[in-house]
Amino acid sequence: MKHGKRYTEAAKLVDRSQYYDVADAVGVIKKTANAKFDETVELHVRTGADGRHADQQIRGAVVLPHGTGKTVRILVFAKGPKEDEAKAAGADFVGGQELIPKIQNEGWLDFDVVVATPDMMGVVGRLGKVLGPKGLMPNPKSGTVTMDLTKAIADIKAGKVEYRLDKTNIIHCPVGKASFTEEQLRENLQALLDALNKAKPSSLKGAYMKSAVLTSTMGPGVKLNTAKIAN
Structure with missing residues (x-):
């Protein structure tokens, strides 16, 4: 694959043979992220888990101390008083049954996260084929199916x-924007790594984090030293 001049120059700043610790990796990323827009910084972890087994599924959520740098649009499925609660809490869109045809037939997807109260999951379930492949389906494990809107x-x-x-047992997750300070990116990355370590399946044998790239x-x-970040 042929890369452009900007990428080639940035690649010279990365030692391909080296496995970096968190602080050094963040420093390198800050130097290589020089596009004309504010790039997203992401962590990609290849795990030793086998997601085909229920006891080796890894799924959850973590609040990054400095946020993601992105404005997130939230759609909430709720009714009655819970609808009012969602609106008061700052949800961007709130509704119920009437949203089904808008999403299914009109292809409306102007939202980044979907939250639902448990009693609305029967309605939301009808959108599984649309929301599921996009990773938007509400899930209790990630805190998006809840009464505490x-x-x-x-x-x-x-x-x-x-x-x-x-599907290939890799985790992809944003940790912030290139415009963040090194300290902000470090703290966000550490918060995510701590959450991933806590989520390690007890039935997993062998290496948990086989490789990690920022x-x-x-x-x-930039390759991370998995011996230092996994426990």
């Missing part, structure tokens, strides 16, 4: 991110 919305607006295994949207990957 005020807390859920506040956490998401504050920088809550969801992590989960993809990258920006347009920049080269």
